[in-house]
Amino acid sequence: MTKRHETLGLNDDQVLSMFETMLLARKLDERMWLLNRAGKVPFVISCQGQEAAQVGAAFALDREKDYVLPYYRDMGVVLTFGQTARDLMLSGFAKAEDPNSGGRQMPGHFGHRKNRIVTGSSPVTTQVPHAVGIALAGKMEGKDLVSFVTFGEGSSNQGDFHEGANFAGVHKLPVIFMCENNKYAISVPIEKQLACEKVSDRAVGYGMPGITVDGTDPLEVYQAVKEAADRARKGEGPTLIEAVSYRLTAHSSDDDDRAYRAEEERSEARKNDPIIKFAAYLKEAGVLTDEKEAELANKVTETVNEATDYAESAPYAEAEYALKHVYGE
Numbered sequence: 001m002t003k004r005h006e007t008l009g010l011n012d013d014q015v016l017s018m019f020e021t022m023l024l025a026r027k028l029d030e031r032m033w034l035l036n037r038a039g040k041v042p043f044v045i046s047c048q049g050q051e052a053a054q055v056g057a058a059f060a061l062d063r064e065k066d067y068v069l070p071y072y073r074d075m076g077v078v079l080t081f082g083q084t085a086r087d088l089m090l091s092g093f094a095k096a097e098d099p100n101s102g103g104r105q106m107p108g109h110f111g112h113r114k115n116r117i118v119t120g121s122s123p124v125t126t127q128v129p130h131a132v133g134i135a136l137a138g139k140m141e142g143k144d145l146v147s148f149v150t151f152g153e154g155s156s157n158q159g160d161f162h163e164g165a166n167f168a169g170v171h172k173l174p175v176i177f178m179c180e181n182n183k184y185a186i187s188v189p190i191e192k193q194l195a196c197e198k199v200s201d202r203a204v205g206y207g208m209p210g211i212t213v214d215g216t217d218p219l220e221v222y223q224a225v226k227e228a229a230d231r232a233r234k235g236e237g238p239t240l241i242e243a244v245s246y247r248l249t250a251h252s253s254d255d256d257d258r259a260y261r262a263e264e265e266r267s268e269a270r271k272n273d274p275i276i277k278f279a280a281y282l283k284e285a286g287v288l289t290d291e292k293e294a295e296l297a298n299k300v301t302e303t304v305n306e307a308t309d310y311a312e313s314a315p316y317a318e319a320e321y322a323l324k325h326v327y328g329e
Helices: 010-035 050-058 075-080 085-092 127-138 159-170 201-204 218-233 263-270 272-286 291-313 319-323
Strands: 066-067 147-152 175-180 210-214 239-244
Touching: 010 075, 010 085, 010 201, 010 218, 010 239, 010 272, 050 147, 050 175, 050 272, 066 127, 066 291, 075 085, 085 159, 085 210, 085 291, 127 147, 127 159, 127 239, 127 291, 159 175, 159 319, 175 201, 175 218, 201 210, 210 218, 210 319, 218 239, 272 291
Parallel strands: 066 147, 147 175, 175 239, 210 239
Antiparallel strands: none
């Protein structure tokens, strides 16, 4: 019997690596919440419930030449593209060695030049026109690169998204727009954000294909992004992908989602947890055993423990560093 991942060109080792990356993102995120509640980490903005979309998408890209412009939840994307647990913990603790910003930016503002992770900004959606600009530059220079940008469904209502998508569509640029629709723009539910049924319905207005996929299934997301990347490399222009999942936590560590979501709704969503779902698929496909799952869980826990210990004891930046990149030297 042909396994589903094999029909997509993925081998057993690759899907196990996808699962391990999803698990690492989840365990890092859970640890950061504990550190936040202990008063050690100032802020957490969570990836829980969205790991499948992030890792599935990033695995479909070329990690040697493509550029990613992640939004603030995209721990799964940046881990796949080469950031480490230690890197992310250094960012959480705002330490000098933080490769994202040297401790200057809030957590979730990913940026890592050597891995082509383009730094983000606090105003949402600003990464979209930047991704379009990178795709334009790549096209003008004749480079074989795809620009991949993510954002929430709330961001799909911002002017930056519309301008970026329109420009990319007109100029047939090699950019993939992926909306991680987690049903809430902070406290605003999807039905109060969109007049159309799906975010992907908007693609036709920009002359590009639009597709909605199950964001809790990494293989479905992988397939959609792989096809979009292949189109982009052939000069066929951009694609809008909507990966639908559910945000399993509050918007951030400063939010109380009990004010706008019923506990029954969250409990129901947890039954569709992407990590549990993917583990079940891998076991059914004969790729994962209970023993192997326990081994991976222990390995990930050790990685998170090491990253936490290292980052907590690492030095902060010197006070004078606050002036760096602000004034001409």
